Amino acid sequence: MRFTFKCYATKHPEQTVIFTLLLSIFLLAYQLRIYEVPYFRMIGLKDFEQFESAVWLVVITMGTVGFGDIVPVTIFGRMITMVASLWGAFIFTLVLISFGSRFNLSTKQKQAMHQLVSQHKAARLIISAYRLYKLKRSKEGMGSNKSVLSESDKGISSLMRRLKEMAKDFKDERPKRRRVKNSKSQLI
Structure with a gap:
């Protein structure tokens, strides 16, 4: 499996990075929503009721922008956003490298x-x-x-x-x- 992934990533770097980026966004948003929805329902806010809100938070966090309009409150939610920011820095570096190599x-x-x-x-x-x-x-x-x-x-x-x-x-x-x-x- 790892060898196959390496071969595909070498042959198609842009598709691999985009797929990894999108998969990461949706998986992290789903996990974030799982941990945050119960808390926000308990206090009566509907910030995480829609999946798009969690996706928005993950994208903004991965891009290291951090608007602060939606903030995770639970420990697990904060851990997921920390992982998202580190993973985002790594993924966006890969995006720059893979698209930059096209200009060589x-x-x-x-x-x-x-x-x-x-x-x-x-x-x-x-x-x-x-x-x-x-x-x-x-x-x-x-x-x-x-x-x-x-x-x-x-x-x-x-x-x-x-x-x-x-x-x-x-x-x-x-x-x-x-x-x-x-x-x-x-x-x-």
Whole structure:
């Protein structure tokens, strides 16, 4: 039974977590209602007369919200709500993990993403190199005008600095692509 459940949970994590969440809500609400209804009937309140009220309390407790509009009074009711809050934290963590795993990229998608990032960085590097080339050529054609030369020198040094940063950034991207490619070969 446990192996079968593990296999199903691995193959269908979302359905397993949703089923477990709903089953937990209804079982805890039923148990809570069993222990709380006699007390509330005795004092004349009808808070737990409807099953939906118990479900509401369990959902709010499992989500660790706790509005306080319905409160268990008996010892067993309070114990059930404590279990519900702990179990809710665990279940909602599983919900986040199972649905979050759907957004992970496959190895092929990671390779494609790194290819696009590399192309984008290479294009930016080429554009910066071309701008630097154009600025240097325009400096040569300006002659000896000091104010224009000092401005173009600032532009050249700024472009050189940016070009070096982009070259380093582009160079750093290659090992990332290689790691993704190697991780794929290790899986095979």
